[in-house]
Amino acid sequence: MLARQKIYLVLYLLGFILAIVLGLITSFKGDSHTPPAPYILELLILAIGLILFLIDMFITRPLNFKNLRVYVLGLGVNAALVAVIVFNA
Numbered sequence: 001m002l003a004r005q006k007i008y009l010v011l012y013l014l015g016f017i018l019a020i021v022l023g024l025i026t027s028f029k030g031d032s033h034t035p036p037a038p039y040i041l042e043l044l045i046l047a048i049g050l051i052l053f054l055i056d057m058f059i060t061r062p063l064n065f066k067n068l069r070v071y072v073l074g075l076g077v078n079a080a081l082v083a084v085i086v087f088n089a
Contacts (some may be wrong), residue, residue, distance in 0.1 A: 004056075005070040008049075008052060008070050008071070008074065009070050009073070009074065010055060010089070011074075012045070012049065012070070012073070012074030012078060013074075013075070013077065015042070015045035016040065016077060016078055016081060018040050018056040019037070019041045019045070019081060020081075021080075022035070022037050022038050023036065023038035023085070024035065026038075028085055029088075030064075031038065032035065032047060036085055038081070038085055039082060039085045039086065042078055042081055042082045042085065043082065044074060045078050046078055046079060046082065049074055049075050049078065052071070053071040053075065055069070056071070057077075
């Protein structure tokens with residue numbers, strides 16, 4: 001695993017843990033017109049992660065699953081948390 005991939009993995013895990021803690025503190029349910037705070041945080045993490053993924057996809061050669069697995073793991077886990085928040089809200 002490359003150094004930048006380790007940094008990305010730490011950022012994905014930090015965002016995931018922060019969203020869980022924020023959800024436990026503020027609740028995973030939003031008000032009638034306000035989305036839950038963890039949902040907003042996770043969407044931000046997913047947007048940043050998707051941008052980093054696209055940049056790294058064009059830079060990394062050869063393009064294979066081994067080089068991009070940190071994104072698959074990070075984006076997949078954070079997207080699963082968004083799905084849990086949305087379907088439980």
